Amino acid sequence: MGEFGLIGRYFQCAALEQAGGHAKVALGIGDDAALLDPAPGCHWVISTDSLVQGVHFPDHYSPDDLGYRALAVAVSDLAAMAAAPLGFTLALTLPRVDELWLQGFSAGLAACAAEHRISLIGGDTTRGPLNIGVTVFGEVLQGRALRRSGARAGDLLCVGGPLGEGAAGLAVVLGQDLPATLTGSERDYLTSRFWRPRAQCELGAALAGVATAGLDISDGLLQDAGHLARASGLALHLRTTGLPHSPALQAWPAALQLDWMLRGGDDYVLLFTLPPEQAALLERWREQGWAVSVIGEAAVGEGVWLDQQPVGGADGYQHFKESTHD
Numbered sequence: 064m065g066e067f068g069l070i071g072r073y074f075q076c077a078a079l080e081q082a083g084g085h086a087k088v089a090l091g092i093g094d095d096a097a098l099l100d101p102a103p104g105c106h107w108v109i110s111t112d113s114l115v116q117g118v119h120f121p122d123h124y125s126p127d128d129l130g131y132r133a134l135a136v137a138v139s140d141l142a143a144m145a146a147a148p149l150g151f152t153l154a155l156t157l158p159r160v161d162e163l164w165l166q167g168f169s170a171g172l173a174a175c176a177a178e179h180r181i182s183l184i185g186g187d188t189t190r191g192p193l194n195i196g197v198t199v200f201g202e203v204l205q206g207r208a209l210r211r212s213g214a215r216a217g218d219l220l221c222v223g224g225p226l227g228e229g230a231a232g233l234a235v236v237l238g239q240d241l242p243a244t245l246t247g248s249e250r251d252y253l254t255s256r257f258w259r260p261r262a263q264c265e266l267g268a269a270l271a272g273v274a275t276a277g278l279d280i281s282d283g284l285l286q287d288a289g290h291l292a293r294a295s296g297l298a299l300h301l302r303t304t305g306l307p308h309s310p311a312l313q314a315w316p317a318a319l320q321l322d323w324m325l326r327g328g329d330d331y332v333l334l335f336t337l338p339p340e341q342a343a344l345l346e347r348w349r350e351q352g353w354a355v356s357v358i359g360e361a362a363v364g365e366g367v368w369l370d371q372q373p374v375g376g377a378d379g380y381q382h383f384k385e386s387t388h389d
Contacts, residue, residue, distance in 0.1 A: 087202070088150050088182050097184035099150065099200065106208060108201040110140035116193040121236055126164045128258035129195075130171030135260050136281065137197040138179050139331040142267035143279040145209040146201030148179045153186035154196035179264060207271040211294035214276035214336035220299055220359040221345070223263050223333035225309040226284055227320060230327025232257025242314035249311040260331040266353045270335055273344065277335030283326040285374055287334055288367045295336075298364030300371070307356040325369070336361050 087100045101107060114120055114133050134151065141148050153172070176183065181199070232253040235241065241250075263279070270277060276295050280287045284301075292299045303321065312320045337344070348355050367374040 088184055097150065097152070099184075102202060104205050105202045106205055108141055108144045108146035108203055108208065109198065110137060110144075111196065111198040112137040112140070114195040114197075121233075123236075124258070125171075126167030127171035127174070130168040130173075131175045131259050132171075132257075133195045133197055134172055134175040134179075134181075134199075135262055136331060137199045138175070138181060138264065139260065139262035139279045139281070141199055141201035142262045142264040143209065143277060143333060144201070144203060145207060145267045145271035145274075145277075146203040147268065148181035148264060149200050149202055150182045150184040151176075151197055151199045152184060154194075154198075155186065155188045156191040156194040156196075157188065158191065158193060175259075179262065203271065209267065209270055209274055209277040209335065211276055211278050211291050212296075214291060214295035214297060214299075214361045215338070216297055216361055216363045218275055218336035218338055218361040219342060219357050220288075220301065220361060221335050221337050221355055221357050222280070222284070222307065223266050223335070224330070224354045225307045226280070226325075226330055226332070227312055227323035227327050228253060228256040228309050229260065229329025229331070230323035231309075231312050231315070233327075233329065245314040249314065252311050257329060260329065262331060263333050263353070266333055266348065266355070269344075269348060269353075270333070273341055274335040274337050277333055280328075280330045280332055280334050282328045284330075284334070285325050285367055285369070289374075291334065291336070292361075292365065292367055295361070296365070298362045298366055298368060299359060300362055300368045301359040303370055305356060305358040307354060307358075 087102065088097070099107075112133075114129075114136075116122060120129060120132065137151065138148055172183070184200075232255075235245075235250050235253045236257055267277075276291055278287055278291055284306075288299050288301065303325075306321075306324050308320060308324055312323070315323075342357075345355050345357065
């Protein structure tokens with residue numbers, strides 16, 4: 064099967080092209096490039112993610128899970144900027160044409176696209192070691208994008224959901240020293256949290272114009288908090304007693320749970336700063352189903368502090384370090 068036959072059979076389909084249903088996608092797959100219609104008074108938000116086998120995902124996987132994950136982690140970058148998803152492109156490098164693999168991968172991709180109402184608008188395919196490149200396009204009103212800079216001393220430091228589930232999910236996927244007390248439902252839940260993370264686009268939209276700074280947690284809480292602290296030019300003080308954790312982690316020792324919550328990647332929940340006068344919004348968001356928690360505050364100074372002690376170095380996932388996951 065040639066490149067155009069592959070695209071036509073697995074990617075040029077209603078499930079992917081019309082998943083978003085956006086009138087702003089004037090022209091998608093089929094021509095040399097896509098056409099998007101920008102809305103007046105809006106910024107485009109663009110982000111690119113690359114997933115390499117053995118580095119960003121394990122060697123053993125289900126193609127439909129991989130398709131979902133490839134798009135979900137990219138859409139999470141749009142959520143981190145408070146942007147509404149519009150379209151995405153896919154650059155897919157394959158070692159060979161495997162139609163069963165392509166069928167599963169495109170189905171997982173379409174499932175994620177439908178959840179976030181985002182359309183596939185173009186891309187490229189070629190032969191080589193498996194590599195998945197996804198570029199996402201979103202839209203946000205001018206002046207309302209959520210950035211890493213902007214936090215102010217006195218702001219509340221908040222997180223959009225439980226921490227450590229991505230790292231625990233990877234341990235389950237790899238079968239690494241699993242506790243005997245881990246139940247089947249906990250195993251399934253954590254596996255899903257690794258392979259099918261849910262980008263917090265709705266929460267990101269609610270933070271637009273309210274939160275002062277934010278990003279998504281992909282490389283671990285401490286490392287990503289360090290990015291926010293540096294960009295905003297202040298210190299972030301975290302408290303271990305306030306860290307939200309999932310009951311699904313209870314089978315592991317407390318020390319390992321804490322390490323996953325602080326340094327484990329792949330959670331894809333939002334980390335943001337909120338002015339204290341906006342604290343009443345937290346309860347409203349919880350009522351809407353978003354498990355937001357206050358885990359610390361911003362202060363004059365620099366760096367990340369944990370329980371009143373400075374955290375040194377880059378404490379989290381390193382993209383240019385030997386590793387088996389993102």
